[in-house]
Amino acid sequence: MRASTAATFLVGLLAHLVLAAPTAEMVLTPGGYRAKSNIHEIPAGGRLAHVGNMIQVLSANGTVMKAVQRGDTATRVKSAVAPLATGWVAYASWLNTGSSPIASFTTSWKVPAVPRTNNGQTIFLFNSIEPNSGNAILQPVLQYGPSAAGGGSFWAVASWYLDPSNTFFTTPVRTSPGATLNGIITLTSSSGSSFTYNTQFTGIGGTSLSIAGAAQLTWATETLESYGVTTASDYPAGSTVFSGINLKLANGGTPSMSWSTQSDAADGLFTSVNTDGATNAQITIEY
Numbered sequence: 002m003r004a005s006t007a008a009t010f011l012v013g014l015l016a017h018l019v020l021a022a023p024t025a026e027m028v029l030t031p032g033g034y035r036a037k038s039n040i041h042e043i044p045a046g047g048r049l050a051h052v053g054n055m056i057q058v059l060s061a062n063g064t065v066m067k068a069v070q071r072g073d074t075a076t077r078v079k080s081a082v083a084p085l086a087t088g089w090v091a092y093a094s095w096l097n098t099g100s101s102p103i104a105s106f107t108t109s110w111k112v113p114a115v116p117r118t119n120n121g122q123t124i125f126l127f128n129s130i131e132p133n134s135g136n137a138i139l140q141p142v143l144q145y146g147p148s149a150a151g152g153g154s155f156w157a158v159a160s161w162y163l164d165p166s167n168t169f170f171t172t173p174v175r176t177s178p179g180a181t182l183n184g185i186i187t188l189t190s191s192s193g194s195s196f197t198y199n200t201q202f203t204g205i206g207g208t209s210l211s212i213a214g215a216a217q218l219t220w221a222t223e224t225l226e227s228y229g230v231t232t233a234s235d236y237p238a239g240s241t242v243f244s245g246i247n248l249k250l251a252n253g254g255t256p257s258m259s260w261s262t263q264s265d266a267a268d269g270l271f272t273s274v275n276t277d278g279a280t281n282a283q284i285t286i287e288y
């Protein structure tokens with residue numbers, strides 16, 4: 002009895018201390034809200050490399066600008082998001098379970114009109130790729146609204162790499178409604194279980210992001226992610242059509258596959274596959 006009372010007191014005290022502790026400043030990333038101290042902008046022309054349990058940020062000339070501890074690899078980057086809330090609200094995905102790695106993954110889409118209302122919401126649209134463990138993501142991202150990378154009531158593009166605690170991004174580049182984006186993810190080399198990838202928006206300087214020494218990336222997605230949306234008009238009108246979706250394998254082949262979809266019907270967000278497969282596939286996310 003006494004021991005359990007003491008234990009209860011201790012738990013209460015600990016809870017108090019935790020709650021009373023100053024909370025780290027949190028900022029929005031395509032992996033949800035994260036500690037600002039773990040957000041890293043990649044210098045123009047720079048790149049990333051896993052070295053042991055560190056991730057290095059290298060400048061264009063190869064100098065190591067920064068080295069940060071890798072996040073706990075047992076943790077997934079896509080924090081579990083309640084349906085009908087915020088985060089990954091609508092998406093299509095495919096997991097490569099074959100023996101040949103994904104060598105390239107391309108997607109084209111048009112920058113939508115700006116949303117009719119601005120209530121401080123953030124909208125991310127991207128294709129992305131993650132390892133089997135789900136503990137990292139590489140993604141060329143179109144963003145409306147604020148994030149850790151900057152942004153505001155306009156559309157901008159940047160490439161991002163996230164591990165369970167660190168977030169790396171290239172400096173956002175503004176873009177305009179109607180512009181066609183080509184988000185490409187490429188396996189540039191591999192050696193054993195060490196893979197080097199690049200992602201960028203074709204033809205948009207400053208968006209190239211390479212990561213060396215990564216795990217094999219197997220889970221491909223086309224995603225709408227949002228935060229702080231208060232009303233349907235906080236989304237752009239109409240739909241976003243991800244087209245020219247092409248997946249190639251390292252063995253030169255094309256996977257025989259079909260896309261799985263996730264919608265958020267309660268909020269009027271629907272993902273549909275117009276053309277399935279790995280060659281010129283088309284997926285629509287309707288707002």
Ligand SMILES: *[C@@H]1O[C@H](CO)[C@@H](O)[C@H](O)[C@H]1NC(C)=O
Nearest residue numbers: 044060061062063064065066
């Ligand atoms: C490499 O780039 C960094 C960052 O721009 C710079 O500080 C450094 O002087 C450069 N080193 C050489 C050898 O050019």
